[in-house]
Amino acid sequence: MNIETTFVDATIVDNVKNALRANTKLIWIESPTNPLLKVIDIKAISAIIQKHEDILLVVDNTFLTSYFQRPLELGADIVLYSITKYLNGHSDVIMGSIATNNKEAFDKLKFLQNASGIIPSPFDCYLVNRSLKTLAVRMREHMKNSLKVALFLENHPLVVKVLHPGV
Ligand SMILES: Cc1ncc(COP(=O)(O)O)c(C=O)c1O
Incomplete structure (x- = not known):
């Protein structure tokens, strides 16, 4: 499709800034x-492109969900979700969604x-609607449980490194 890409470690904001090109x-x-x-x-990344109205910022918010993080409020133009994961949370649906204020x-x-007809079935939508009713409760418990496990592992003599945003 003639699309050029540049891959950078976006944890360093300047990497993103330096990767901008005329055709971005x-x-x-x-x-x-x-x-x-x-x-x-x-x-910070949204601030970089504040003056570039032709550049959109897309954020994949699958892992935190809208319960913990709302990228549109942080300057994103489009937010993407794999609903398959926490939003559905029952391992019985494969679905994605996009939210935008643009x-x-x-x-x-x-x-x-x-x-192109890429719409989910009514039954899958029913299942996700069911799931969203418990999103808040599930996310709070995921956070509580995973942080407890991460802190335990961090102090374990056989564990070299723990990857968890909370630690
Ligand atoms: C952060 C993130 N976004 C998107 C996807 C794609 O999800 P799906 O398989 O529902 O298309 C994944 C899958 O691992 C993911 O981890």
Whole structure:
């Protein structure tokens, strides 16, 4: 599709800044990243492109979900989710979603969705709707449990390194 890409470690904001080119249309980040759980400063990256109205910032917010992190409020234009993971949380659906507050991007994506027919089934939507009712409870427990495990492992003599944004 004639799309050029530049891969950088976005935990260092200057790497992103230095990677911008005349033909840059989109910055795509994921935070925390899968699987290394690196955390990226969404607000700082959004600030870099504040004067570039033609560059969109896309954030994959799959791991924290909207319960813990709201990228649109931090300057992102588009937020992407693999609903398959925490948003659904019951391992019985494969689905994705995009949220945007950018009308132009919305219209283009809505056209593509309609034109290519990439819509989920009513039954899968029903399952995700069921899941979202317990999102808050599940995310709080995931955080509590994973932090406890991470802190335990961090102090374990046989463990070299623990990857968890909370530690
Ligand atoms: C952060 C993140 N985004 C997106 C995806 C893709 O998810 P799916 O398999 O639901 O398309 C994954 C899958 O591992 C992921 O970890």
